[in-house]
Amino acid sequence: MKILIIGTGYVGATTAMVFAEIGWQVTGLDIDAGKIERLRQGRLHFYEPGLEELISKHVQSGRLRFTTDKETAIAGHDVIFLCVGTPSRPDGSADLSYIQQAAEDIGRSMNGYKLVVTKSTVPVGTQEQIKSWMKAAQRQPSHFDVASNPEFLREGKAVEDALRPDRIVIGTDSTRATEQLQTLYRSFTCPWIVTKPRTAELIKYASNSFLATKISYMNELARLCDKLEVNVKEVAEGMGLDPRIGSSFLQAGLGYGGSCFPKDVSELIMTSRKHEANLHILDQVVEVNHTQFAYLLDKARSRLGGFAHKSIAILGLAFKPDTDDIREAPALRMIDQLLLEQANVRLFDPVAPLPVRPSYGVVTVCSSAEEALRSAEAIILCTEWPEFGQLDWEGAKALLAEPNFFDGRNMMDAGRMRGFGYYYQGIGNDH
Numbered sequence: 001m002k003i004l005i006i007g008t009g010y011v012g013a014t015t016a017m018v019f020a021e022i023g024w025q026v027t028g029l030d031i032d033a034g035k036i037e038r039l040r041q042g043r044l045h046f047y048e049p050g051l052e053e054l055i056s057k058h059v060q061s062g063r064l065r066f067t068t069d070k071e072t073a074i075a076g077h078d079v080i081f082l083c084v085g086t087p088s089r090p091d092g093s094a095d096l097s098y099i100q101q102a103a104e105d106i107g108r109s110m111n112g113y114k115l116v117v118t119k120s121t122v123p124v125g126t127q128e129q130i131k132s133w134m135k136a137a138q139r140q141p142s143h144f145d146v147a148s149n150p151e152f153l154r155e156g157k158a159v160e161d162a163l164r165p166d167r168i169v170i171g172t173d174s175t176r177a178t179e180q181l182q183t184l185y186r187s188f189t190c191p192w193i194v195t196k197p198r199t200a201e202l203i204k205y206a207s208n209s210f211l212a213t214k215i216s217y218m219n220e221l222a223r224l225c226d227k228l229e230v231n232v233k234e235v236a237e238g239m240g241l242d243p244r245i246g247s248s249f250l251q252a253g254l255g256y257g258g259s260c261f262p263k264d265v266s267e268l269i270m271t272s273r274k275h276e277a278n279l280h281i282l283d284q285v286v287e288v289n290h291t292q293f294a295y296l297l298d299k300a301r302s303r304l305g306g307f308a309h310k311s312i313a314i315l316g317l318a319f320k321p322d323t324d325d326i327r328e329a330p331a332l333r334m335i336d337q338l339l340l341e342q343a344n345v346r347l348f349d350p351v352a353p354l355p356v357r358p359s360y361g362v363v364t365v366c367s368s369a370e371e372a373l374r375s376a377e378a379i380i381l382c383t384e385w386p387e388f389g390q391l392d393w394e395g396a397k398a399l400l401a402e403p404n405f406f407d408g409r410n411m412m413d414a415g416r417m418r419g420f421g422y423y424y425q426g427i428g429n430d431h
């Protein structure tokens, strides 16, 4: 079987690498000629540790190819993975226009049986829509199957997650599709779930929304910890030792960002409203997440007596470490508010670039953390890049105008920082 991957973003590029790595012949297709050109040279258009080396290896061996020629690519492959984006519409529901476009492209160019597998995160019921979009676009009737195969990789850990998944979820009514997917994934030993298409689609949203709920719960708990003079990190440690709770995703901070949690929680809320079975708990998850950056900013504002003309060092822009992805990054919200209050923002992130926007013209983008700290009246740490932990914080104090440290990821040890002479505040972490 030859595999075609439609969409070569985070998920598409990683999926292409995985199938090449386990021995299949793979082609990546994208409408973005610039991305395809880079990929053809074995280079990635985003930062993801370890992925470029593997892509490059398979491009050189000829097992991995890239193209923008839809018609030839679709006609020449029997198994097609959909990995296009499904961003949020303004009302919070998922925009399926890229999925529809790809489904119609396949319908139009198909010349025999095709198995279409959806890796993109799509709302419950989308598989039925994909079938009807494909059918309506067909020039001649031809049999096909559609299967859902949601992806669970994390950015920054994409290679590890995709090569060693916790589970493979397949949603399809077709035995032929199930058998083909079992063959494709034969070298994986993780648990398999084969279920109804709608169940597979919901497993993805339910998983992301549950993880987001854990985070917002810890963030709200951290606010209570501040009042009670209790350290939320110790609370999380004590909770996490219970295997029914688990120790992951209990880290309080500035809240979740990225291309997945915000949009997937919103879509699940919209689905629940549409079906009059409101998931009220998720409304609160979103509310806590939206206000979390302001919670830390309030602490900084009251310490400094306002931000106007104050120099603020922002450390970290990416929505989490090991990625250059800034989609829904809490740091952006932080910067926007600081600029609104006329602060002078000095920014450093090891890999993520500041987007080009007229309002960001006044931000000083620095090439090192030390440079960002120079003459700053406060530091706000937004992303827990490991290199920030390794900085000589005792020595760095001399660079600052005022040693005020607001730790949005509870990365530092409060006692140690105070020992160095910093005014230090985290989120439920000050005690």
Ligand SMILES: NC(=O)c1ccc[n+]([C@@H]2O[C@H](COP(=O)([O-])OP(=O)(O)OC[C@H]3O[C@@H](n4cnc5c(N)ncnc54)[C@H](O)[C@@H]3O)[C@@H](O)[C@H]2O)c1
Pocket (backbone or CB within 6 Å): 006, 007, 008, 009, 010, 011, 012, 029, 030, 031, 032, 035, 083, 084, 085, 086, 098, 101, 102, 105, 119, 120, 121, 122, 151, 152, 153, 154, 155, 259, 260
């Ligand atoms: N990013 C993640 O960590 C992650 C993890 C799991 C699931 N997902 C889901 O996977 C999907 C893709 O996410 P992503 O982050 O890789 O998106 P992305 O925006 O990085 O990449 C999508 C790619 O699809 C291409 N594209 C759009 N329409 C096309 C078409 N008709 N034909 C060919 N190419 C087309 C775009 O040019 C782009 O390169 C989303 O539904 C997302 O929710 C993402």
Ligand SMILES: O=c1ccn([C@@H]2O[C@H](COP(=O)(O)OP(=O)(O)O[C@H]3O[C@H](CO)[C@@H](O)[C@H](O)[C@H]3O)[C@@H](O)[C@H]2O)c(=O)[nH]1
Pocket (backbone or CB within 6 Å): 121, 151, 152, 153, 154, 155, 156, 208, 211, 215, 248, 249, 250, 251, 252, 253, 254, 255, 256, 257, 258, 259, 260, 261, 319, 320
């Ligand atoms: O204890 C925690 C854990 C995470 N986060 C934040 O949550 C966000 C998401 O982190 P993470 O889940 O590691 O990154 P993603 O790459 O967005 O991955 C999520 O979204 C993907 C896309 O759907 C899924 O495939 C993954 O399984 C799911 O973890 C980031 O802003 C983190 O800073 C916290 O604030 N506290």
